[in-house]
Amino acid sequence: MKTILHFLLLLFCGISFAQTTISGSVVDDNSQPIPGANILILGTSTGVVTDFDGNFTLTYAQNPPFTVQASSVGFESTSIEVTQNNQKLNFVLKEGTTLDEVVISASRTPERVFESPVTVERFGLKEIKNTASADFYDGLENLKGVDVNTNSLTFKSVNTRGFATFANNRFMQLVDGMDNSTPALNFPIGNLVGMTETDVLSVELLPGASSALYGANAFNGILFMRSKNPFDHQGISGSVKKGITSQEAAGDNDYIDVNFRAAYKFTEHFAAKINFGYLQGTDWAATSEVDKIDATRTRANLNYDGINVYGDEVSANIRSEAPESIKGIMPDVEVSRTGYNERDLTDYNAESIKADWGLYLRPWANDFEIQYVGKVGTGSTIYQGTNRYYIDNFFQQQHKLEFKNDNFFLRGYVVADKAGDSYDMVFTGININRAWKSDEDWFKQYIETYAGATLGGATEAQAHAAARAQAESGRYLPGTPEYQAAFNRSINDPNLATGSKFQDASKYYHADANYNFGHLMDWAEIQVGGSYRRYSLNSFGTIYTDTDGSIDYSEFGIYTQMQKTIEFNDDLSLKITGSARYDKSEFFNGFVSPRLSLGLTLNEDHNIRASVQTGFRNPTTQDLFIGLDAGRAILVGSAPDNLDRYERTFSLSPEGQALTQQQSITQTGRVAYENSYTASSVMALAETGNPAVLEVSNPDIIKPEQVTSAEVGYRGKFNSVVVDFSAYYNKYQDFISQEVVISPFYGTVGDGSASVAAIANDDYQAYSTYTNSPADVNSYGASVGISTKVFGGFDLSGSYTYAKLDFDRQQFPDFTTNFNTPEHKFKASFGHTNLFKNFGFNIAYRFSDDYYWEATFGNGLVPEFHVVDAQINYKVPKIKSAFKLGATNLLGDEYFTAFGTGNIGSMYYVSWTINNL
Structure with missing residues (x-):
């Protein structure tokens, strides 16, 4: 027994001895502290982050010597060797450029923006803190090539490279890997039930087709939002933003936005966090x-x-x-x-209440992690689709279980919603x-x-x-x-015949996985992965044709990617990235989406890239299963088993009753696709009285849409000037769109008698069908961004974006592309993060050319607009706080970004953020 005790005592002493504690600080080259900087023992996953004052303390269960690295977004990393216990490390980080920032979205693996094979935009902690917009999500509209269309105060739609509506199902939005599109509508409703600002770690945006890695909905771009892991970002933080919104139609109204975050690492094995956000204001009135x-x-x-x-x-x-x-x-x-x-x-109440929580387990105290994340959100907003909707007390929840390490992830999640009092x-x-x-x-x-x-x-x-x-x-x-x-x-x-309530309790289940074999081989990096999704639509017959029960269907996809870097010399290298994905919906044939990109690094300051890829998107849940009388037209999805599920009885005119010997007639949605005239030809008949002008429509039922996209780009640095340029050309096949058709209550279209009489007697119904256009649709554009420092430390940046639609509207008058994008956009910002001690400011300017908006609600011109946002901020390190005074649309010139919405006025606010690294 004594021998065992002595042995245990020696072992305990040995363990106690093998503990090294280091501490220190991280500052920039102006001696200002850098909160949230990463401190990492090189070659391990052991690390901490600096506190609000830039200080840290780290204990490592090994004896010196070892090397510690300090890094932070926007700064160049630096390392110091530890040679003794209790050593003080004082890091000074030099400010880097945007080319040094690391992104993971472009290739599903960490890489510098400089080396990314495709265009990628990043919005990190620095940009979030310095944005002059009301919150981080609104700040995305200052990114190069990005459009943010304002539906309401709490619902904004992000889009890139054209073809935008508020029902933006061409654009995907992921929060920590979870798609947060609503099951009922099949598209994201902004950040209404998204992330709280105090928990945002970074935002990345991929413009253009990304189906090769991310599947069917990644057709026009993807927005990635990543939150802070409680193992790396601990503590309690929060922010309060108070101000007013000012609009000519609605007057001046109070606005408040509160965010709270609490995270704690209980042990090296377990950490947890919780977030809460509340926003309330008055919406932009549409009058x-x-x-x-x-x-x-x-x-x-x-x-x-x-x-x-x-x-x-x-x-x-x-x-x-x-x-x-x-x-x-x-x-x-x-x-x-x-x-x-x-x-x-409507009372124009705009409100958002959201909360999320996470339990994080690292069983072996290394990079293997198990996460459970739950998210709930409710709120009130206005959505404009075919009609204008007041989304009141809408509720959405997400639950995710994920297993991951540096080389793989396996996740599954469910997303469910309830329409509330909408x-x-x-x-x-x-x-x-x-x-x-x-x-x-x-x-x-x-x-x-x-x-x-x-x-x-x-x-x-x-x-x-x-x-x-x-x-x-x-x-x-x-x-x-x-x-x-x-x-x-x-x-x-x-019941839309007597009421207007919007009912829904839909959901979808999603699973995806990815494995990176790069750590097992030296000659290339190979990844494989896949995803599966099952929809369960349940609108109780108010949106979809699901009066008899839920509509269930599924889709899946698998993909692979290989990256190989060829080094020619110390400066010159070529990165080759090839990927392909196979996707299959139970309603359509499978489709393969390949992508090939080349990135030529000339030296550490200049990189040229080129890529060619195909993308596709499956028809959405509404494209397939909607059955909705929107007033001016009945919307009928074109899934084969949907055409007969929508049924409606119509009364006939006295002339029609005399002709058919019936008082009423019952139609199914099938007539829209099999017995209809084009809407434009029926209008021509009304103008000319000549039946010969009638044209048979009978659109085909819908199938997947495809795009072939080619892109070239350049990233480089000329002394202190950073340039990022890209140009693209997209060619679409089987472009998905809605086409309004006219179906007579009797007769067969093209018969020249009974169906013409039905049109003349007003015995017909307008239907909005979902189909593919035979039209050649192409789009192309370019964008360039330039950033630099002037006058000894002021940040100056600007970008220009050009976008153009190539489509013969005269040949296809009934076909709408919903391009909805200005031909010219210009953005600029000017500011300083530390004009003098603890004081900074930022001014952002946006110009949009006029453009024609077309959507199911209505069509019209959106005039050009000029917007200036500005903010000043002051840090008080003693109370770990930052204060900001800001204004959006400072010039007060009201504008709108879509036909039918309220004019966007000004917002004036003051905010207090505490302990948010």
């Missing part, structure tokens, strides 16, 4: 009363349809609706019901009107009053005025108890 179809028309027009006026979408031809006895005195004109302004259908504002306006008076009764009163006034000697204008006054008699007015009761009934009723 346009301009007519959607003809901007010269006013509310006095008979068939007025205001952009932000809802309920006036319901219209009828009063001659067609009139009884035979008075049909001869009725004019052949369309008359619409009177609608309600959007501001009477509703369609267009149908709310329509059904408040109908709750007061049915469409049949309203038009009957209008027609009878018009006829009586005309027979009494009134002019046509007088007769219309009298008819509308009589039909409108007793109409529910905003603010009255009758109006409020009808409003409440509508937003709680999911």
Whole structure:
């Protein structure tokens, strides 16, 4: 026993002796502390990060000598050899360039931006702290080549290289590897249920097609957001931002944004974190009363349809609706019901509440890690799709389990949502009107009053005025108890014939894996991986054709990549990257997406890159399974088993009843694809009266879209000037788009008789179909960014982006590309992180050329705009705090980025951030 005790005592002493403690600080070349710098024992995974004052303490279970490295984003790394216990290490890091930053998204492996095989944009901790935008997500709009379209205060859509709508299913958004697109809508809704700013480690953005590594939805670009690991970033941090939003239509309103983060490493084996974020403000009010179809028309027009006026979408031809006895005195004109302004259908409350938590386990105290992450988010915002929707108390949750180390990851997660109290504002306006008076009764009163006034000697204008006054008699007015009761009934009723409630409880399950064999071989780096996703759509028949239960389907993909660097001499090298991915949806044939890129490094300051790749995207859940009456048209997805699931019964006109001997007819969604005319030819018939102008449509059912993309680029440094240039050309095949068609209630299109009579009798229905265009669609563009330091330390940067669509609109008048991108964009920023001790500032400027916006809600010109954002900040190291005073749209010139949205005003704020490294 004594021998054993002596042995254990010696062993304990040996273990105690083999402990080395080091401490020190990390500062920049201006002697300012660098918080959040990484301190790492070279050759190991042991390390810490510096605190707010740039200090650190590290204990390592080995005796000296060993080497310690200090690094931080935006600075050049440096190392010091440790030769004794309790040694003090004082690191001075020189500021580097953006070319030295490390990214992982371009090739799924860490590499310098300088050597990336494709274009990549990075938004790190330095940029987040210095952004003049209201938060980090808004700050993305200052990146080169990036468009951020503002749907509302809390819902912004990021896009690159064109083809943008708010339903941006061409662009993927990943948070710690998880897709955060909503299952119901199949696209991300900005950062409404995304990340809190205090937990953001970095943001990377890949513009253009990336299907070769990331699959079907990585068609137009990917946004990667990475959070802070609690093993590396501990402590409690938070921020409070308080200010006002100012808009001519909505006035001045309070704005608050609060973020909180707590993380703790309990042992070398276990760490945990929790985040919470709350934002509340007043949305940008949309108040346009301009007519959607003809901007010269006013509310006095008979068939007025205001952009932000809802309920006036319901219209009828009063001659067609009139009884035979008075049909001869009725004019052949369309008359619409009177609608309600959007501001009477929503309170414009913008709110976001989100929380996430994570448990992190390192069983062997090395790089192998097991993560469980949960995320929940709820909020209120406005979404513009086919109609305008108030997304109220929307709820989304994600749960992930991941196993990973430096060479592999295996993760699985589920994403589920609930629509909460969301509703369609267009149908709310329509059904408040109908709750007061049915469409049949309203038009009957209008027609009878018009006829009586005309027979009494009134002019046509007088007769219309009298008819509308009589039909409108007793109409529910905003603010009255009758109006409020009808409003409440509508937003709680999911039947669009009588209500406007948006219901959904959809989800999807996703798994993906990747293994990097680079550590097992020297001659090349090879990766393999794959993914699987299963959708479960459940909108209770309000969006999809799922009245009988959920719609379930799946897709999968596998990929591989090889990277090889050939060294010609100490300076000249060539990096070759080749990858290919195979994807398969259960509805379509499999598709292979290859990519080949070459990166030629001329020396440490100059790199030239070129790549060719193909990409594809599967039709979305809405493309396949939607079945939604949007008012002006019925949206019907074109999955083969969806065409017969959508069914609707229509009443026939008196002429149609006489012709068919039926009072009504039932159609399925199949008629849109198998018995329809083009919308433009039906309009031509109305103008000319010549049936010969009718063109059969009968669009094909949808299939995957493909793109071939070629890109060249250059990254380099000329003394202190950094240049990043890229140019691309995209050629699309089977371009996915919606096409509005007209289906007659009787007759066969092209028969020259019955179907023409149906059109003449207004016995038809407009459908919005999902199909592939035969049109040749190409796009091309270029961007260049330049950054440098001037006047002894001021940061100056600027970028220019050119984007162009190549498409023959005259040949395909019914086809819309939704390119929605300015031809010219210019951005610039000027600032200093340390103008004098602890004080910095930044000014950002953005210019956008005018462009034409087209989407299912409406089309129109977006005028050019100039925006200036600015901020000043001051650090108080004693209380580990930073204060910022900022303003967005400082010039106060209101603008908008999409047709139909509210004008974007100004925001003024002050923020206090504490202990956020």
